[in-house]
Amino acid sequence: MRVVFTVLASASAALVIFVSSSSAHGELGRRAADAKGRYVVDLAGESEGAVRKAAGAFARLGLDVAGVDYRQRRVELILTGGTARSLEAKYHIRPLSVEGIVSAVDPRYHTPEQVAAKLKELADRYPRFAKVHEIGRTTEGRPILALEIATPDPVLKPAVLFDGMHHAREIMTPEIVLDIGEQLLQNAKEGSRVRFGPAAADLLSRVRVWIVPQVNPDGNNIVWTSDIWWRKNAWRKKGKVTGVDLNRNYPFQWGKCKGSSGSPGQDAFRGPSAGSEPETEAVFRLADRIRPIGYLTYHSFGELVLAPYGCQGQFTSENELLTRIGKALAESLPTDDGRSHYTYGLSWEVLYQNDGTSADHIFAQFGAPSYALEVNTSFQPSYSLREPTLQKHRVGWALFIETLLKNMLTVRVKDESGRPVKALVEFSHIVHKAGERAFMTDETGVFFKVLAPGQTLLRVTGPEGRRHEVSVTMNEEPQVIEITL
Ligand SMILES: [Zn+2]
Structure with missing residues (x-):
């Protein structure tokens, strides 16, 4: 049987279409076998449980599970052409349609330099309310920046922490987190009432907000310059960038439950030791300092709100609290197609198990309701989705802060x-x-x-x-x- 694969050759070259068969070992076939692209495993007619089981099986194989769509019974994988072919015997697997393929990041999204510049610009524009902190430096020497947003009064207020882009290719996430800062500051300055509820100035009289829009600027630089599917940081092994999955590197339950990989070549590589990476350390040291009462970490994709813990069958002893807040948050966030809302669950319930994640770590250190939000339905959403995404998340994070303060x-x-x-x-x-x-x-x-x-x-x-x-x-x-x- 001859199967046509459409794969992405590289960020610069557009796409390569090749014909694969048992005899397809020509130059084109070999090159394309190395090239990464988006593939969909179709499980139409199967149960939700079967979809979850397949996603878990792919994760255990060390494959890059990009997202799970329960409604359409599909699992999306980022694979090389060669790996895709090896799955063919067992699954209905097909490359994602041509219109779904993006060959480079839309230049209107923020680059690492632009994220840093934006934070400094906000601090310059609102000096009474905002201050930039360098909380660490990456492997390649880029600053990891946080913005502290608070009203200038001496009352001790609890802190809430928001971050984005642990994973390099999740380009919408720094946009959302930057927007949190911008919204709070604009409205604090004007003292006006904003659409999402109470005046930000009022919110800021009760809480300090810390944002880290881009935890992984090194990895994002790779996404802009050479590989739009890059997920990890720029950790090197024998001089070669192989990367660590920052959201498997946190010390709490690091490597505990097969929710990560010990192989450097894999996308869920947990790193050489617990908390080894400067990016991870920057976040958990910041958390140690500010002791957040709540934490949202933005990821993509899948339209999910994920609560601790990530290991199969493991609940926290505050599951009632986490469920209550997480469900309300999920219900406040409509899906991009407008037909439903985000799905709430523990990662092992709705996705696959994971360990060494930031949300598990921060919950375990401070008892802070902590959630990973999986936004949109692709890593490289059209720029036209940016504004609606920011708007819906304004409702979500404002509700989150209000709920924390109320309880x-x-x-x-x-x-x-x-x-x-x-x-x-x-x-x-x-x-x-x-x-x-x-x-x-x-x-x-x-x-x-x-x-x-x-x-x-x-x-x-x-x-x-x-x-x-x-x-x-x-x-x-x-x-x-x-x-x-
Ligand atoms: Zn992610």
């Missing part, structure tokens, strides 16, 4: 002379059994925690075993508990 408990611990106390904070319904970090008040004696509605027993333990217990009932109203130890 937040502030615990303030001091001693009899009024000095802040560094204390262990525990809740009866939260059991740390997977290596999560214990909750502690900071040097100002404060601990912020978002909790599900309902009753829990709060226990605070200070130096010399001094202890205080109090029952707390959360009812979608922020609460402050002052404790003297």
Whole structure:
């Protein structure tokens, strides 16, 4: 049987169409066998479970699973022509239609240099509210930049963290995260009410927002210059760039459950050691410093809201809270075709298992509701989708911040002379059994925690075993508990 494959030869050359058969070993065939492109595995007529099983099987084979479409029963893979051919015997696999193929990034999207310039421009334009921080440097020496957005007052406010582009080819994600900064700052400046709800100035009087629009500028540079399907960073092995999957490199449960790969050549390569990469370290060190009460990390694609944890069958002990907020977030986000909304779930429930991810790590360190958002339905969406995507996500992230604040408990611990106390904070319904970090008040004696509605027993333990217990009932109203130890 002769099968026609359409594959992408490289970012610069357009596309190559070749005919594959058992005798197709000519020059064209060989070259095309190395070239990466988008392929769809068609599972029409199969159950949703069968689609999930196939996606999991592809991930375990080390294949690059780009997305899963449950409605159309399709799994999209980024493959070389050769690998695609090897799957043919078992699956209905076809190259994505010609109109779905992009040979280079639309130049209107932000390059790494433009992302950096934009952050500096925002800080220059809104000096009272915004400050750029270099939180690290990549393997190739590019700065990893964060923007801190806050009103200039001395009140200690909880932080919320947003980041984008752990994965180099997910070009919509820095656009969304830059937009978060721009929206908050524009509206804080004008003090006007904005479409997505309360005035940003009001929002910023209650919260600090940190954005890291582009965690992986080295990888994105590769996407702009040589390989639009590049996913990893620019980590080198024996002088050659092979890359680490930054969203499999976080220390918490690193390499725990076959949710990543130990082979440098694979797209889900977890790196030589836990937290080895400068990009990953930049994010988790920043998180250690700001102790976020909530975290959204933007990825593409699949129109999903994914909650911790990523390993098969593993739930956090705050699954009720995560489900509640994650579902509301998913329901606030319509799909690009307008027919439905984003799907909520744990990664192993709706996609495939993963380990060493940023959302799992940040949840485990701070008990912060943390979600990976998979946006759009391709890595290289048409630029015309940018504006509608930013707009719908404004509703999502603003709702997220509002929900966090509404369900937040502030615990303030001091001693009899009024000095802040560094204390262990525990809740009866939260059991740390997977290596999560214990909750502690900071040097100002404060601990912020978002909790599900309902009753829990709060226990605070200070130096010399001094202890205080109090029952707390959360009812979608922020609460402050002052404790003297
Ligand atoms: Zn991603």
